[in-house]
Amino acid sequence: QPSPDFYEAVGGDDTFHRLVAAFYRGVAEDQVLRPLYPEEDLGPAEERFRLFLMQYWGGPRTYSEQRGHPRLRMRHAPFRVGVAERDAWLSRMRDAMDEIALPAEYDATIWEYFVRAADFMVNHIEDI
Ligand code: HEM
Numbered sequence: 736q737p738s739p740d741f742y743e744a745v746g747g748d749d750t751f752h753r754l755v756a757a758f759y760r761g762v763a764e765d766q767v768l769r770p771l772y773p774e775e776d777l778g779p780a781e782e783r784f785r786l787f788l789m790q791y792w793g794g795p796r797t798y799s800e801q802r803g804h805p806r807l808r809m810r811h812a813p814f815r816v817g818v819a820e821r822d823a824w825l826s827r828m829r830d831a832m833d834e835i836a837l838p839a840e841y842d843a844t845i846w847e848y849f850v851r852a853a854d855f856m857v858n859h860i861e862d863i
Pocket of ligand 1: 774784820821825854
């Protein structure tokens with residue numbers, strides 16, 4: 736489980752701000768992903784995702800103070816996440832990771848997590 740030491744080593748709040756901002760710039764122009772987001776303003780979704788990642792990687796626990804237990808699969812149930820959506824999500828996340836250019840070892844650790852988490856979020860079994 737990631738620790739506060741990992742969070743600081745990887746660059747703390749600033750790193751997760753930059754990562755999630757870059758990712759949502761990609762989402763905003765993605766023809767597969769953008770229609771899934773219920774709100775016209777992506778800002779609140781961006782903040783929820785940023786707070787979740789900060790907490791997951793050993794930072795402040797603000798996400799759970801505001802949202803409770805993450806239950807991410809349940810929270811994604813209203814959205815159709817098939818293979819195409821997973822691949823689009825990972826592709827936009829890869830671009831965001833490249834943009835912030837973490838040291839290779841941290842990049843690999845976080846990227847492996849995203850690949851696993853994105854597979855876990857697929858909820859349209861007929862697509863697998
Ligand atoms: C929320 C799509 C994968 C973390 C959402 C929302 C959508 C979405 C449409 C609702 C936006 C909102 O908050 O209003 C997708 C798609 C994925 C994916 C298509 C493709 C696999 C992931 C992964 C993670 C993640 C891998 C974690 C690493 C979150 C979080 C929220 C969220 C934390 C906000 C939950 C809350 O309501 O508190 N996602 N997502 N998502 N997603 Fe994803």
